[in-house]
Amino acid sequence: MWYEFFKYALFAPGVRALWHPHVIGAENIPAEGGAILACNHIAAVDPVVVAAMIDRKLTYPAKKELFAGDRGLWSKVVAWFLRAIDQVPLDRSGGRTSLAAIGSVEDRLAEGGLVGIFPEGTRSPDGRLYKGKTGVARMALGSGTPVVPMGISGTTVKRKILGVPVLDHPTIVFGKPMHFDVLAGRSSEIAVLRWVTDEVMGAISDLTGQEYVDVYGFRVKHGDLKGKDVSTFVKTRPGGKPVPPPAVTKV
Numbered sequence: 001m002w003y004e005f006f007k008y009a010l011f012a013p014g015v016r017a018l019w020h021p022h023v024i025g026a027e028n029i030p031a032e033g034g035a036i037l038a039c040n041h042i043a044a045v046d047p048v049v050v051a052a053m054i055d056r057k058l059t060y061p062a063k064k065e066l067f068a069g070d071r072g073l074w075s076k077v078v079a080w081f082l083r084a085i086d087q088v089p090l091d092r093s094g095g096r097t098s099l100a101a102i103g104s105v106e107d108r109l110a111e112g113g114l115v116g117i118f119p120e121g122t123r124s125p126d127g128r129l130y131k132g133k134t135g136v137a138r139m140a141l142g143s144g145t146p147v148v149p150m151g152i153s154g155t156t157v158k159r160k161i162l163g164v165p166v167l168d169h170p171t172i173v174f175g176k177p178m179h180f181d182v183l184a185g186r187s188s189e190i191a192v193l194r195w196v197t198d199e200v201m202g203a204i205s206d207l208t209g210q211e212y213v214d215v216y217g218f219r220v221k222h223g224d225l226k227g228k229d230v231s232t233f234v235k236t237r238p239g240g241k242p243v244p245p246p247a248v249t250k251v
Contacts, residue, residue: 002084003057015052019167021154023053025174031056034109034145035177038136038200040129040208041118043155049170050152056114061090061105088115102138109143119201122217127156129201129210130217131238137180137196141187146177147200151207173207183243191244202239212237 015021029035037058039050051058062082067089069079082089088104105115117139119132140147154170178200186192205212215233219225 003086006085007052011048012052015049018164019049019170021049021053021170021172023172023174026054028148028174028176029054029056029114030146030148030177033112034143035114036109036136036139036143036145036147037114037116037150037174038119038147038204039116039150039152040204040210041120041123042127042152043123043157045155045157045165045167046118046123046152047116049155050116050150050172053172054114057086058114058116059086059088059105059108060116061088064089064091102135102142105139106143109139109145115139119197119204120217122221124210124217125221127210129205129208129212130220131214132197132201133216134190134193134197136200137193138187140180140196140200141184141193144181144184146179148177149175149200149203149207151175151204153208175203175207178203186246189244189247191247195239195241195244198238198241200239202237205237214238 029037037050039046047060051060066075067079067082069076088108090102090105109115117136119136120130121133121135124130136147139145151173152170154168156167157165158168159166180196180199183192183196201212212235213220213230213233214235215225215230216223220228220230
């Protein structure tokens with residue numbers, strides 16, 4: 001109930017009135033059944049714009065810390081909001097806890113839900129497309145659901161008027177669904193997870209035309225590559241390689 005209220009009473013009318021987004025290829029979103037929308041990430045408003053402009057309810061895995069509500073009044077409001085609109089907490093600490101959290105997302109997909117994910121794991125530090133994390137592959141192979149690549153542009157805030165961000169007419173482009181269910185039995189192979197992820201990122205780059213940098217964006221924003229020249233990591237696009245051969249089990 002709350003999701004529909006916030007979407008149709010506030011966010012969808014507000015997004016359309018303020019920013020006049022343009023949507024291309026919405027017919028590529030399955031009308032029903034589980035599916036993953038995988039998108040580039042250039043601005044904080046990306047999730048809001050996407051959710052407001054599609055017909056189906058969209059679930060985003062949000063970092064579990066946002067659900068805690070233990071950092072003052074505003075954090076309590078955010079935690080209540082995320083629960084009210086039925087979003088899914090995601091543990092990003094790694095290891096078994098992260099895999100268990102992905103399982104909760106797979107449950108949502110198994111229920112026929114639509115899940116949105118930003119494979120880069122963080123907003124782009126400079127507008128370029130960065131290496132995708134393999135969570136999108138784990139979700140796709142674990143659930144057997146298609147991945148719909150999606151490209152967004154024009155959501156970077158140009159300026160603010162009375163505190164309201166001004167955007168340059170956002171555009172969302174949806175590509176054809178990508179099916180990886182034939183690889184479901186190989187979901188434990190790291191090479192396969194990387195291959196699926198790179199194929200998805202390649203499809204996203206085709207939609208956005210962004211320059212691709214083959215390192216994780218987090219390293220450029222906060223890690224060992226912060227403030228450094230990453231031009232040596234620039235590639236034409238990710239993906240396009242043959243499927244890795246099956247792993248050989250030693251007897």
